Amino acid sequence: MVVYNIISTFNFTDCLVLIAYSFLAYVFQFYYKNFTRPNKLPGPLPLPIVECSYLYTGSTRELLESLHKKYGDICEYYLASSRRILISRPEYVERILAPLSNDTTFLTRFPYSEGLEELGIAGKGVIVNHDERRKVIEEMPIGAELRPDMLTSLIVTNTERDLNNVKLAREDFSRPMKDAEIRNNLLDALLGGIETTSNTFSFLVYYVCLSHQVKKKMIDEIDSVFPPNTSFHLKHEDLLKLKYCDAIINEIGRIMPIANEIRRYLENPSEVAGYQWEAGTMIQIYINGIHTNKNHWPNPEIFDPDRFYKESANRKMNDKARHKYSLVTFGGGLRNCPGKKLAIIELLSLMVVVFGKYDVDLVDINAPLNIKSGSITTCEKLPIRIRPRKLSL
Numbered sequence: 001m002v003v004y005n006i007i008s009t010f011n012f013t014d015c016l017v018l019i020a021y022s023f024l025a026y027v028f029q030f031y032y033k034n035f036t037r038p039n040k041l042p043g044p045l046p047l048p049i050v051e052c053s054y055l056y057t058g059s060t061r062e063l064l065e066s067l068h069k070k071y072g073d074i075c076e077y078y079l080a081s082s083r084r085i086l087i088s089r090p091e092y093v094e095r096i097l098a099p100l101s102n103d104t105t106f107l108t109r110f111p112y113s114e115g116l117e118e119l120g121i122a123g124k125g126v127i128v129n130h131d132e133r134r135k136v137i138e139e140m141p142i143g144a145e146l147r148p149d150m151l152t153s154l155i156v157t158n159t160e161r162d163l164n165n166v167k168l169a170r171e172d173f174s175r176p177m178k179d180a181e182i183r184n185n186l187l188d189a190l191l192g193g194i195e196t197t198s199n200t201f202s203f204l205v206y207y208v209c210l211s212h213q214v215k216k217k218m219i220d221e222i223d224s225v226f227p228p229n230t231s232f233h234l235k236h237e238d239l240l241k242l243k244y245c246d247a248i249i250n251e252i253g254r255i256m257p258i259a260n261e262i263r264r265y266l267e268n269p270s271e272v273a274g275y276q277w278e279a280g281t282m283i284q285i286y287i288n289g290i291h292t293n294k295n296h297w298p299n300p301e302i303f304d305p306d307r308f309y310k311e312s313a314n315r316k317m318n319d320k321a322r323h324k325y326s327l328v329t330f331g332g333g334l335r336n337c338p339g340k341k342l343a344i345i346e347l348l349s350l351m352v353v354v355f356g357k358y359d360v361d362l363v364d365i366n367a368p369l370n371i372k373s374g375s376i377t378t379c380e381k382l383p384i385r386i387r388p389r390k391l392s393l
Helices: 003-010 012-035 058-070 090-097 116-118 132-139 150-158 180-208 212-225 243-255 289-293 315-321 340-357
Strands: 074-079 082-087 261-265 269-273 273-278 282-286 358-362 369-372 377-381 384-388
Touching: 003 090, 058 074, 058 282, 058 289, 082 377, 180 212, 180 243, 180 340, 180 358, 180 377, 212 243, 212 340, 212 377, 243 340, 243 369, 261 384, 282 289, 340 358
Parallel strands: 082 282
Antiparallel strands: 074 082, 261 282, 269 273, 358 384, 369 377
16 A cells, blocks of 8 residues: 555656666666676677667678677677677687587587577577486486487497496387477578588689689599599599598688587686686687688688698698687587588589589679678578580590
């Protein structure tokens, strides 16, 4: 009753004053938290409510590139109520991407989200997995029966729960997949398999067609392994002979990575880049920043497959100059892309089928690459001219 009497005495002016004081209190708390944060790094000044979203112009690639150019190899910005640490130096990411099976600090990509839970994908699949299966297994007593699925096998291999040493639970072995399992597999296949490979091949066509020398060298290699005017079957062992084509794929992944970043959400306090970070910190590895680091890549803006070609005179010199994590197209560590080898085989096969049988050229060689960058960078449009190759008999 007392509360009702107080509220009933409020007029419009009182409401405005209350809102104004509440907003001022929020602004004070917002900036107090910002200016007293640990490990202060260079970065844009966040604004109340919108934080750093005012910098976003519709392209994630451009946003991260502008932050990297202005603030350097390690900086920070705020977005979606989260402090994000942007790292663009190979030396800083070594511990994050190191393949340590006993260290699960850097396994989680995204924190738990009620929104993802509503969509039915929270903690599911490769992208938003929260390591729940590992937690379930660790809570089970040693010797308990485990399902003989691939994920369980990968988690327990070479541990005291190794499937070779414990009994298998056979009741789930032949059951049909559940709807959630089908949905999660399709999500991984579409986002992590089809989109990435198709756009990578589009970028490959663009850069190869820009360089007559690279294109000729690639076609000569394809013809040497898969002779024109002859029928052939694409075999894995033959595809592995295409060393220069493989170098082109690596260079495309360097100069035009599909993913803009590699995220790691710290479940526990940890040291990264010489700083001690508390749990709940979001670490973002800026892939293009690492791939254009001049300390590891001479003339990084130039498309040059010879960087990765073993017969190139500069290959050994480049290998010595580069850090082992200066190329992170497929990520690294325990969360390394599981489809890496399949993607390379698909790209090699496409190169053989397309460039081995057809002449492919850009309609306008002076036109810039038309891309759109959100969660991944995609090719919006690539006008090409394609016709059967004129082969001499």
